[in-house]
Structures are given as C-alpha cells and as structure tokens.
Amino acid sequence: MELYNCSLEELGRLFARGEVSALAITRSVLDRIAELDAQVGAYLEVDENGALAQAEAADQRRRNGEKISPLCGMPLGLKDLLSTKGMKTTCASRMLADYRPEFDATVVTRLREAGAVLLGKLNMDEFAMGSSTENSAFHPTRNPWNLGRVPGGSSGGSTAAVAAGMAIASLGSDTGGSIRQPASFCGVVGLKPSYGRVSRYGLVAFASSLDQIGPITATVADAALLLGVIAGFDAFDSTSVKAPVPDYYQGLDREIEGLRIGVPREYFAAGLDPEVEAAVNQACRQLGSLGARLDEVSLPHTDYAVATYYLLATAEASSNLARYDGVKYGFRDTQAESLIEMYRRTRAQGFGEEVKRRIMLGTYALSAGYYDAYYRKAQQVRTLITQDFDQVFRDFDVIVAPVCPTPAFAFGEKVDDPLAMYLSDILTIPVNLAGLPAISVPCGLTAQGLPVGLQLIARPFAEEMLLRVARHYEQVSGWNGCRPQLQGNKGKAVR
Amino acid sequence: MMDYEIVIGLEVHCQLLTQTKIFCGCSTDFGNPPNHNTCPVCTGMPGALPVLNRKVVDFAIRAGLATGCEITRNSVFARKNYFYPDLPKGYQISQFELPICLAGHLDIEVEGGVKRIGITRIHMEEDAGKLVHPEYSGGVSYVDYNRACVPLLEIVSEPDMRSSAEAVAYLKALREIMVYLGITDGNMEEGSFRCDANISLRRWGAPHFGIRAELKNMNSFRNVQRAIDYEVERQRDILDGGGQVVQETRLWNVERGVTMPMRGKEEAHDYRYFPDPDLLPVVIEEAWIAGIRAGLPELPAAKRRRFAAAYGLSEADIEVLTAERAMADFFEAAVGFFPQPKPVANWIMAELLKFINEDKITIEKCPITPEGLARLLRLIEDGAISGKIAKQVFARMYAEADNDPLRLVEEEGLGQISDSAELAKLVDELVAANQDKVAEYRAGKVKMFGFFVGQVMKKTGGQANPQMVNELLKERIG
Numbered sequence: 014m015e016l017y018n019c020s021l022e023e024l025g026r027l028f029a030r031g032e033v034s035a036l037a038i039t040r041s042v043l044d045r046i047a048e049l050d051a052q053v054g055a056y057l058e059v060d061e062n063g064a065l066a067q068a069e070a071a072d073q074r075r076r077n078g079e080k081i082s083p084l085c086g087m088p089l090g091l092k093d094l095l096s097t098k099g100m101k102t103t104c105a106s107r108m109l110a111d112y113r114p115e116f117d118a119t120v121v122t123r124l125r126e127a128g129a130v131l132l133g134k135l136n137m138d139e140f141a142m143g144s145s146t147e148n149s150a151f152h153p154t155r156n157p158w159n160l161g162r163v164p165g166g167s168s169g170g171s172t173a174a175v176a177a178g179m180a181i182a183s184l185g186s187d188t189g190g191s192i193r194q195p196a197s198f199c200g201v202v203g204l205k206p207s208y209g210r211v212s213r214y215g216l217v218a219f220a221s222s223l224d225q226i227g228p229i230t231a232t233v234a235d236a237a238l239l240l241g242v243i244a245g246f247d248a249f250d251s252t253s254v255k256a257p258v259p260d261y262y263q264g265l266d267r268e269i270e271g272l273r274i275g276v277p278r279e280y281f282a283a284g285l286d287p288e289v290e291a292a293v294n295q296a297c298r299q300l301g302s303l304g305a306r307l308d309e310v311s312l313p314h315t316d317y318a319v320a321t322y323y324l325l326a327t328a329e330a331s332s333n334l335a336r337y338d339g340v341k342y343g344f345r346d347t348q349a350e351s352l353i354e355m356y357r358r359t360r361a362q363g364f365g366e367e368v369k370r371r372i373m374l375g376t377y378a379l380s381a382g383y384y385d386a387y388y389r390k391a392q393q394v395r396t397l398i399t400q401d402f403d404q405v406f407r408d409f410d411v412i413v414a415p416v417c418p419t420p421a422f423a424f425g426e427k428v429d430d431p432l433a434m435y436l437s438d439i440l441t442i443p444v445n446l447a448g449l450p451a452i453s454v455p456c457g458l459t460a461q462g463l464p465v466g467l468q469l470i471a472r473p474f475a476e477e478m479l480l481r482v483a484r485h486y487e488q489v490s491g492w493n494g495c496r497p498q499l500q501g502n503k504g505k506a507v508r
Numbered sequence: 509m510m511d512y513e514i515v516i517g518l519e520v521h522c523q524l525l526t527q528t529k530i531f532c533g534c535s536t537d538f539g540n541p542p543n544h545n546t547c548p549v550c551t552g553m554p555g556a557l558p559v560l561n562r563k564v565v566d567f568a569i570r571a572g573l574a575t576g577c578e579i580t581r582n583s584v585f586a587r588k589n590y591f592y593p594d595l596p597k598g599y600q601i602s603q604f605e606l607p608i609c610l611a612g613h614l615d616i617e618v619e620g621g622v623k624r625i626g627i628t629r630i631h632m633e634e635d636a637g638k639l640v641h642p643e644y645s646g647g648v649s650y651v652d653y654n655r656a657c658v659p660l661l662e663i664v665s666e667p668d669m670r671s672s673a674e675a676v677a678y679l680k681a682l683r684e685i686m687v688y689l690g691i692t693d694g695n696m697e698e699g700s701f702r703c704d705a706n707i708s709l710r711r712w713g714a715p716h717f718g719i720r721a722e723l724k725n726m727n728s729f730r731n732v733q734r735a736i737d738y739e740v741e742r743q744r745d746i747l748d749g750g751g752q753v754v755q756e757t758r759l760w761n762v763e764r765g766v767t768m769p770m771r772g773k774e775e776a777h778d779y780r781y782f783p784d785p786d787l788l789p790v791v792i793e794e795a796w797i798a799g800i801r802a803g804l805p806e807l808p809a810a811k812r813r814r815f816a817a818a819y820g821l822s823e824a825d826i827e828v829l830t831a832e833r834a835m836a837d838f839f840e841a842a843v844g845f846f847p848q849p850k851p852v853a854n855w856i857m858a859e860l861l862k863f864i865n866e867d868k869i870t871i872e873k874c875p876i877t878p879e880g881l882a883r884l885l886r887l888i889e890d891g892a893i894s895g896k897i898a899k900q901v902f903a904r905m906y907a908e909a910d911n912d913p914l915r916l917v918e919e920e921g922l923g924q925i926s927d928s929a930e931l932a933k934l935v936d937e938l939v940a941a942n943q944d945k946v947a948e949y950r951a952g953k954v955k956m957f958g959f960f961v962g963q964v965m966k967k968t969g970g971q972a973n974p975q976m977v978n979e980l981l982k983e984r985i986g
Contacts, residue, residue, distance in 0.1 A: 041728055096555045109554070116548050118555060144877040222785035250557050251787050332587050334596020336552050340651070356591055379589070379780035388782060 016041035018176035018496055021408030024181060025083045028075065035071035035086025038181070039064050042088045046132070049390040049499055050254040055164075055174040057093050059133035064088060067130040074128055083184060083238045084261070087127030090180035092171045093134035094141055094225070096215035097121055104217050105149035106139045108337045108344045108363035119250065120243045120402055127242045132180055136170030139292050139365045140334065141188055142498045144437045148194070148367045156198060156423075158463055159440025162421040163194040171229045172199035176497055182230040186233055186331055187214055187484045188223045189322050189342050191454035192415070197416035197466025198298020198496055200455045203229050204236045205441075207473045208448035209254035209397045210394045210425040211240075212247030220326035220458040221252075222446040232493060233454060237261035240476060245330055254347050264477045272482065274300060275310035275409035281441050286419045292457030292465040293415045299489050300413065300482070310409060312401040317394050318443040319435060320442070324391035325446075330368075331375030331455055336365060399447040402472075411482050412470040415440055416453045420463035440446065441467065449477045454483045455492040464495070512709040514740055515717055516675045520682060522692045523635070523659050523700035524567050530634050530659035531601065535704050536561060540696060542652035543638070550657035552596030557786050560585075564659040565608070567691040568632050568933065569800045571661055572609030574685050574807055575627050579797050584701035585787045586633075589780040594637035594651050602662075602812040606967050607791065608629035614665075616677040618984075626666030627676050667706065667717065672736035676729050678833050679703060684808050688833045696727050705736055708753070717929045718743075719753040722951070723767055725760045735760035739767050785890040811836055819849035827858055829903030831874065833872045848889075854880060859899065863906050876905050884913040891973060916959030931964070931972060935980045946985050957981065 016024065016038050027033040043061055043508060050056050092095065092103045096114040098121075103109045117125065138148035146154040146169025154169040156162040156175040164173040165181065168185030172195040175183050187205035196203025205228045209224045228239035241262060246255040276297060282291060296468040301307050339345035339359030346358035364372070378387040403474030407413060417437055427434040444451045449470055456467035467486070473480040487493045529536055549558040549712035572579050586604035610631035615622050636764050637653040665681065669675045683701055687694040694701045709719035724738055726732045738760075743753050758767040806814070808830055815826045815836075820868045835856070842852045859883070864874050884901060892900065901913045938960060939946060949956035964977045 094555075102554070112554070114548075114553065114555070116553070116556075213555075214557050215555040218786075220785075249559060251559050252557075252785075328782060332589050332599055332780070332782070335589060336554070336593065336596065338591060338598060339549065339595075341595045341596065342553075353592065376780065379782055381778045381780075384782070432555075504579075 014334055015045075015178065017045040017181070019181070020084065020232045021182050021230065021238050023088055024087060025238070027083075028071075028079055028188070030077065035068040035075075035130060036065065039068035039088045039132075040134065042178070042180060045177070049157075049177055050179060052155065052160060052499070053157055053173050053177055053179070054134055054152050055170040055177065055179055055413075056090070056132075057103060057105065057134045057149075057151060057170070059202070060100060060131065063100075063310060064130050064132050067128075071128045071130060077332065084242055086099050086125065086130060087131040087181050088132050089124060089239075090132050090135045090171060090174045090183035090431045091121065091345070092137050092168050092183070092185045092222055093215045093340065094137060094186060094217040094219075095121055095134075095184060095229050097131070098215065100269075101134065102217065103134070103151075103414050104140045104164075105137045105151060106364065106368070109200065109217075109342075110150070110344065112343050114215070116215065119212035119247045121215060123243050124184075127426065128319055129242075129459050130203075133260045134184060135168075135174055135180075135185075136186075136309035136330050138167035138169070138191075139368050140183060140217070141167040141186055141191055141224075141328070142330070142367050143372055144190070144194060144434050145422070145424075145427065146170060147424065147474040150272055151367055153424065156421045156463075157499055158200060159421065159461070162423055162463065163198065163200035163426075165417070165421060167191040167195075167196045168203075169199075170230065172196050172201050175201045175229050175231060177499060178245075178496070181229060181347065182235050184239075184336065185229050186219075186224055186228055186328060187441075187445065188219050189445050190438040191282045192227045192229060193451060194417050194438060194467065195455040197455075197468075198316075198464065200458075200464030200492075200497065201234050202230060202233055202455070202487075203227065203466075204240060204476070204480075205444065205451050206240060206476055207450040208445075210256075210271075210450065210474065210476065211243050212253045214249040214253075218326075218329075220329040221333060222329060223322075223326055231481055233452070234262065234265060235301060237265055237303045237480045237484075240480075244476075254474070257285075259477045261477055261480050264286065265481055269482055269485050270304040272305040272411065272484075273409045274305045274307045275405050275412045276307055277310050277312045277315070277412060278406070279315035279415040280311050284436075284439075285415060287458040288457075289419060289465050292459075293416065293467055295415075296456040296467045296486065296490065298426055300349035300486055303485050303489060305440050305482075307413070308409070310405045310412070312398075312443065314394065314397045314401050315443055318398055318446060319439050319481050321391045321398065322438075322442045322446060323435060324387050325395065327371045327375030328378045328388050328391075329375065331379065334364075334372055339363070351467065367431070395446045398443050402443070402447045402449060406472040410471070410478060416466035416468040417441070420459050420461075420465055444470055449473055450479050452479050452483050454487055454490075455495055456486075456490060457492065457497070463495045500508065511711060512657075512718075513712050514672075515708045515710060515720075516623065516669035516736065517706040517738050517945075518665045518669070518678060519706070520663040520665075520679070521702045521704075522571075522663060522686050522694075523946075524564060524659040524661060524691055525693060526561060526563045526567070526659055528563075530561050530564050530632065531657050531693040534657065536658050540654055542650070543654060545654045546656070550596070551653050552598075552656075558601060558784075560787060560790070564632055565792070566800060567659075567689075568608045568630060568661055569792070569797060570632055570689050570691055570804065571663070571686060572612060572943030573801055574689055575609075575614055577627060579792060580606055580608050580610060581792050581826055582606065583631075583790045583792070585784045586781045587784045590777050592636065594639050594653075594656070596653060596656055598679065600636060601784055601787070601916060602633035603631035605783075606789075608792075614678060614681055616674065616681050618674055620675060620905075622666075623674065625668045625674075628664045628666050628745060630661055630663045630727070633662060634658065635660050635837060639966075641900060646658055661686075667708075672733045672740070673985070675705060675736055675759070676733050679732060679985050681808075682833075688805055688808055690805070696729075696752035699712045702727065703732060704936070705732065705739075705741070707739045709740065709747060716746075719755050721753060721755065721767075722757045723760055724757060724770065731760060732763060734765060735767060738765065742767065745954035773956035778867060805833065818842065819843070819853075821849060821853055823855065825853050828861075830852060832871065836872075838871055845879050846889075848885070851885055852881070855885065855902075859902050862959045863903075874906075874908060875908075876902075880905055880913065887913055888947075891975075894970070897970070901966060931976055933963055934958070934967060934972075934979055935977070935984055937955045939984050957985075960985070
C-alpha cells in the first residue's frame with residue numbers, strides 16, 4: 014500500500030523502527046495532494062516547504078535517539094479555523110482572506126511539540142457555518158467518493174483530505190456535528206471530544222459553548238493517538254477541564270463484554286434514509302455479537318434540539334463575529350465616509366450569505382424584548398436535553414445512532430433551502446448541546462457507493478470507553494481502512 | 509428654595525491596582541507607548557480566550573464587604589455587545605444579571621448628621637482602549653489598546669442623593685474607602701476613578717422620578733459639583749417652561765462650563781447582554797470571603813472615631829491625619845516609638861507635610877521613617893537638642909534619607925552642651941572678663957543677666973543648655 018494510504022498507527026511503527034523516513038511519508042502525501050487536490054479542493058493552503066522542513070526535523074529527532082511521540086513525522090492537515098502563527102488562517106472567509114495570526118492555537122502548539130508535520134490548512138464552511146463545505150468563500154470541497162457530492166461540513170476539507178490520502182490525519186471542529194457528519198459522508202473516523210476535553214484557545218470561535226476540536230482519522234486507533242496528544246487542561250482556556258488524560262491508545266483493546274448500549278428511538282424516526290437505517294441496524298447486530306446488550310431508549314426532547322441549537326449557536330456567533338469590523342485586521346471597505354458606514358460596508362462585503370443569515374438570527378434572539386422568549390428559553394431546553402442523556406447514561410454505557418439521516422447529498426441540493434440543510438445535523442446537534450463525546454465510524458456503503466457512518470455517544474469524559482467500543486466495532490465491521498477510488502472518479506471502494 | 513426635588517444617582521468606575529489585566533497577563537502600567545501592554549487576548553484576536561485574574565475578584569469582594577454588600581456566591585460574566593473602534597472584541601466583558609456584590613450602603617456626612625446612601629451593585633468589568641486623533645494625521649485616527657482589558661469595578665448607587673454637595677460627599681467617601689482598601693489609586697485625572705451621574709428633577713411629593721439625563725466626563729470633584737449644578741438649572745428651566753427633559757447622555761464641557769448632548773435617542777443601544785460562554789461562573793466559597801474579611805483594613809470612619817478616643821486629638825488634626833491610610837499608618841507607627849500623640853501629630857502636619865507637598869510625593873515615598881521622626885522627638889524631649897535645631901536636623905534627614913538623627917546631630921556638633929564643667933568654665937571666663945557688667949547687675953540692673961546668657965549662647969552657637977546656663981550664672985553672680 015502507498016504510504017499516503019497508511020494509518021498513523023502503521024506509519025508511526027515503521028517510522029519508530031527506522032523503516033521509513035518522515036520525509037518519505039511527507040513526500041508521498043504532498044505528491045498525492047499535487048495529483049488530486051485540483052479535483053477535490055480540500056486545501057486552502059499547502060505549506061510544502063514548511064512540511065518538508067518539519068519532516069527533516071522529525072527524522073533528525075529520531076536519528077538523535079530522542080523519545081518519539083506517535084505523531085512524530087506524521088503529516089497532518091488543520092482546519093483553517095485553527096490559528097497558525099505566521100500562516101494564513103482564513104476560516105474560509107473573505108473577511109480573513111489575508112489574516113496571519115501572531116500565535117498558535119494550543120492544539121497546534123501540542124502537535125508541533127509532538128513533532129507532527131503540518132501540511133497546511135483545510136477548507137471549510139465559512140466560520141464553520143454549514144453542513145456541506147459549499148459555503149467556503151474560496152471554493153467548494155468535493156467528496157472523494159463521488160465528486161458530484163458534498164463532503165459534508167463544516168470540516169469537509171479535513172475529512173476529504175484524510176479520505177483521499179492527502180493527509181494521514183487532520184483536525185476539525187464540531188459545533189453541531191461538523192466533525193461527525195462530514196466524517197460519515199467521507200467514510201473516515203471523526204471524534205468530537207467532550208466539551209472542555211481539548212483547549213479551544215486559538216480556535217476561531219463560532220459558538221463558544223458548543224465548539225470542540227477533534228481528530229479526523231482513517232482508523233479509531235489513530236483517533237486515540239491524536240486525541241492523546243491534543244487533550245488536556247490548558248491555562249489559556251477557562252472552559253478546558255483539569256481532568257487527567259488517560260492513555261486512550263493503550264485502553265483500546267480492553268474487553269467490552271457486558272456493555273450496555275442504548276438505541277434511542279427518536280433517532281430512527283421518519284426521514285431516515287432506508288440504506289442508512291439498514292447499515293446502522295447491521296452495526297447494532299454486530300455490536301450485539303461482541304457481547305454488548307442493546308435496548309431501546311428514549312431521548313424525549315430530541316425534537317427541540319435543532320431549534321434550540323440555532324438560537325444558541327447564532328446568538329453566540331452574532332457576538333463572536335462582532336470583532337470582524339475592519340478596524341484592526343482582515344478585510345476593510347475603503348470607500349466608506351463614516352465609521353458606521355465602514356462597519357456596515359465591511360461586514361456586508363466581508364461575510365457570505367450564510368454567515369450574515371446567522372448573525373441576523375442571533376442578533377434578533379438576543380435583542381431586548383426577545384431574549385426571554387428565545388435565548389433564555391433555549392437555555393432551559395438545553396438543560397432538558399442534557400437531562401435526557403443523563404437519564405439514559407444511568408443505565409447505559411454508550412448510545413448508538415446514525416450520524417446523519419442521509420448519505421452525502423449532491424452539490425446545490427440544499428443550498429437554497431437553509432432549513433433542509435440545518436436538518437442534516439439533527440442527529441448530531443443534541444450531543445453538542447449536552448457537551449458529550451461522540452464518534453462517527455464507517456459502517457457501510459450505499460448502493461451508489463456512498464459511505465454511511467455510525468454514531469456512538471458516551472457520557473462526559475468517557476472518550477476512553479467510546480474509542481474502545483468503536484475500535485471493537487471497527488474490527489468486526491469490515492469497513493476498516495476503506496478508501497475511495499479516485500482516479501476513475503467513480504468512488505468505488507478498494508481495499 | 510425651589511419647586512423641585514433633585515434626584516441623583518452615581519455610577520463610579522474604579523480602576524483596580526492589579527499588576528496584570530483582568531483577562532490576560534499583560535501589565536497594567538500607565539504611560540507606556542501605545543499598544544505596548546497588549547497581547548492576542550486583550551486585543552481580541554480571533555481564537556484568543558479570556559482567563560479571569562483572581563486578584564480582581566479579591567478586590568471586588570473587598571470593596572463589597574467594605575460597603576456592606578452581599579457577596580454573590582455564583583456570579584456571572586456577561587457580554588455587553590456594541591460596536592466601537594476602541595472595543596476590540598465588539599463586546600465588553602462585564603457583569604449584568606448576577607453581579608458580584610449587591611445591596612450595600614455608604615454613610616456620608618451631611619448638614620445635620622449622617623445620611624445613608626444605598627449601593628445597588630458592584631460589578632467587575634474590563635476597560636476599553638482609547639482613540640487617538642492626532643492633528644498631524646490628516647483625519648486618520650489611531651487606537652491605543654494599552655487600557656483594553658484593564659480591570660474596573662463599577663459601583664452603582666441608588667438614586668439617594670438630593671444635591672450636588674451630597675453627590676460630592678458620597679464620591680469623596682467612596683473614593684476614600686476604595687483607596688484605603690488598597691484596590692485603586694483613586695486618581696481622577698488619569699481616569700482611574702471616574703463617575704457618571706444620573707440626574708432628574710421632580711416636583712415635591714410627586715410619586716415618580718422625573719426623566720433623567722446621564723452626565724459623563726467629569727474628572728474632578730469640582731467638575732462633578734459644577735456639572736450637576738449646571739444640569740439641575742438646565743432641567744429646571746426646561747420644566748418651568750413647560751417642556752420635557754429628554755433622556756440622553758450629556759458630556760460636561762469643562763472649558764465652557766456647560767453640559768452638551770453626547771448621542772441622541774435614536775442611537776440608543778441595545779446591548780444584547782448574555783452570559784459569556786468563554787468564562788465559567790465565579791463561584792465564591794465562604795472561606796474565600798472569610799479570608800478577605802479578616803484582612804480588611806480599618807475604614808476611615810472607624811479610624812477617625814478611634815483616633816479621637818485613643819489620642820485625644822482635635823477633629824481638625826484627625827481629619828488631616830486620616831485623609832490617607834498611609835498618613836494614619838505613619839502617625840500610628842511614630843506614636844508607637846514615641847508615645848506622645850500631640851507632638852507627633854504636630855510634626856507630621858507642620859514639617860513632614862510641608863516637605864512632601866513641596867516635592868509632590870506621597871507619604872509612602874517620604875524618606876523619613878516613623879522611627880526616625882520618633883528618635884528626633886526623643887532627642888528634643890531629652891534636651892539633647894532644641895526645637896529649632898531639630899528643624900535643621902529634620903531637613904537633613906529628609907534630604908539625605910538618613911533616619912538616624914542622633915548621628916546627624918553628632919556629625920554637625922548640633923547637640924546641646926550640657927556638660928556642667930565646660931559650661932562653668934565658659935561662665936567663669938565671662939564673669940572674669942566683664943566685672944563692670946557684674947557690678948551693674950548687682951546694683952540692680954536685672955537686664956544684665958540676659959547679656960550673660962546671650963554671650964554664652966553666642967559662644968556655643970546656641971547649643972548651650974539654657975537651663976544650666978541660668979543656674980550657673982545665678983550661682984556666680986546672683
């Protein structure tokens with residue numbers, strides 16, 4: 014197999030033994046990007062020279078006999094809302110088209126310290142708002158399994174790159190499903206950690222109380238390796254939690270015998286694509302065969318999750334995005350005659366339609382006279398949704414569900430119908446509202462050859478359990494390491 | 509005196525004396541070059557997050573306890589959203605629904621006694637930056653973010669004040685307490701203690717408050733008084749003429765001595781407050797409050813009562829000595845070394861204050877220590893030096909930062925000559941050399957005694973112990 018299609022786990026082993034150099038791995042991935050990215054459009058910026066230099070440094074570290082982290086020498090991609098010092102961080106927005114941060118995000122610092130090779134910045138929906146990566150101000154990203162389909166969003170660039178071998182792994186962010194939904198569409202593993210598990214410092218905020226950075230990888234083991242490096246308390250983020258970080262990788266193979274798995278009936282409601290439902294049901298049976306006990310459970314407030322989310326997330330976004338005013342950095346309209354006019358024109362031209370739509374919604378939800386009816390009410394419902402999960406986790410270890418009601422949809426299919434687009438996050442959003450960890454693992458392909466994802470959800474800070482269950486499932490599922498066939502643009506699976 | 513009752517409420521912004529800003533590690537030093545004290549957090553760069561400075565909470569609790577407030581056990585930071593170039597994030601982190609202190613009070617001295625002014629709330633917030641409009645720039649403005657994220661307490665009073673004099677008395681008392689607590693320098697000119705006033709008039713006995721105007725930009729007690737007086741007149745004229753006061757924010761124009769509208773009603777802001785999701789609620793345990801309560805200093809009013817009782821000083825003396833906590837501390841430390849309150853007070857007020865006022869320095873910077881002053885007073889008491897000499901020694905102690913008056917006295921040979929043999933020798937010589945004057949004295953010219961005393965003093969450069977000289981002379985010629 015080509016190096017670019019290997020997992021972090023395999024490459025790390027080869028690298029540690031000196032059987033392959035970081036430079037060779039990095040070249041393999043850079044060549045793959047050069048060969049394919051014109052079709053896929055996963056990257057906004059590739060830092061070839063930087064990556065090669067980092068690869069050389071990693072090789073040097075190994076030659077010097079230094080202690081090697083599992084990520085040392087591994088070429089990774091970053092969603093373009095993670096601040097990278099001196100390197101453009103655009104959030105796929107015209108507003109930040111030329112913005113170069115003065116500092117690295119904490120996760121970026123941790124990757125650098127681990128000796129990872131940072132390939133460049135990956136495409137996304139503008140400011141992480143969207144479910145298809147069609148909302149990038151620069152260009153859309155295509156699904157490597159079928160170039161006529163969206164990769165999902167908003168971390169579509171991060172998932173497409175991993176699926177197509179244009180990064181061994183990547184980091185994305187998940188506010189309402191933005192890691193899990195595109196991971197499901199692209200047939201890769203996407204982990205949304207518990208809120209507070211990974212520092213948000215340097216993550217350009219969309220909705221602060223919901224955002225969480227997480228790994229996007231080819232395998233569950235890779236997710237465990239990557240999470241192990243980025244997780245943990247950070248003094249620069251008050252909401253990051255001072256809980257010890259277990260060795261997720263070492264914990265993977267522990268038994269899951271006697272595991273209790275809840276299957277929420279509300280997640281299998283009308284609108285669920287029959288092929289998705291079939292793949293998830295098959296996965297449930299396989300989990301059962303591993304010795305887990307599955308029972309139907311209820312999360313009664315699920316119906317309110319989307320409405321709650323679009324009030325809270327937009328309210329926070331309207332405030333978080335106020336700083337893009339043309340005063341200090343980023344895009345500025347130069348025609349305006351007055352200060353107010355400068356703000357108006359800068360924001361009118363700098364933001365795309367979806368971002369403006371959400372800022373307006375959020376501004377309205379917070380405005381005098383509507384706060385109680387919308388924002389405060391939404392917070393109350395959020396509490397109820399969290400309590401639903403608490404209730405289930407009293408008796409169950411993991412919840413299993415589909416990730417998205419459908420497989421990847423076609424370009425333009427939902428772009429003129431924001432509400433239909435918002436509903437594609439219906440099964441991922443409750444997890445963000447409750448701050449829980451959840452993972453998407455591949456669980457099948459539709460007749461048209463589109464990946465389907467399985468969602469596993471655990472109680473707060475139970476990532477170790479989540480990864481272990483996902484790993485056991487992955488090993489019996491037969492979908493492990495499934496890759497799209499790209500040259501023929503047919504999207505056929507090859508082993 | 510007039511048909512209306514004046515109703516005044518004050519909002520005071522008090523800049524805290526922390527080393528670092530409220531949400532980042534940048535310095536709060538005043539006077540650095542523009543944008544020197546900044547980082548990604550205080551300039552609101554994308555992705556940067558605030559982390560609360562615990563010291564600010566300490567100070568807020570201290571302020572709350574000193575003004576009889578309840579301390580909120582779970583207080584919450586909120587975002588106040590508005591656009592302004594000096595506001596780096598497009599919102600100010602402040603407190604709204606759940607401020608850290610609620611329902612306190614402050615007693616002020618008014619004609620005829622003491623009046624209690626309610627304190628509605630005290631909350632923590634960050635300051636904004638500062639716009640700079642240089643003349644040379646051709647209409648271009650700059651922003652200095654050094655002040656952005658500097659910690660402030662906002663102290664909001666009830667509308668309990670009924671005259672500009674009461675407002676100023678309240679402000680003075682509040683400033684004095686906050687400075688005593690060591691949480692602010694109280695410098696009004698540098699803006700570290702600033703005040704907005706809400707003013708309205710209502711006919712006596714009317715059930716509701718009148719429509720109010722908010723006054724900003726008053727940077728001294730005098731300006732507060734003048735601005736309020738002007739505003740009261742302005743509103744009275746409007747009401748007398750049958751008009752209605754417009755609810756608006758007005759700026760005090762110092763040069764012209766008038767208040768002027770700052771922004772119109774149509775630009776009234778909807779701040780869209782909501783809890784800041786980047787910051788956790790501030791949870792305050794009982795032990796935290798108890799620790800701060802135990803460390804609270806004695807407050808000015810209590811100190812004045814105690815000074816009157818313990819030292820028997822006049823009200824005027826006490827007023828001067830307690831105006832600043834450092835002054836009172838100096839006095840008490842000196843009395844500890846030299847337990848005679850009156851001379852200690854006199855020396856502080858007459859000499860020490862004269863020197864530090866001339867040099868425009870605070871008493872903390874004064875080179876003379878309480879112990880040094882006490883030693884000097886001890887030398888006078890022991891008769892080693894005269895009061896007049898003591899003043900010279902004091903000047904040298906101040907100039908040379910030398911707190912050992914005894915060494916100075918010895919070095920300069922300023923000590924009194926109390927050696928009876930030495931003085932006796934001098935007196936004998938004088939008597940021998942001036943037998944004619946001795947005769948005049950003995951013949952009844954009493955004034956001649958003074959001649960001999962004067963001669964001794966002249967010969968000793970004023971250092972002879974006058975009492976001993978008297979006794980010796982009486983012995984020889986009396």
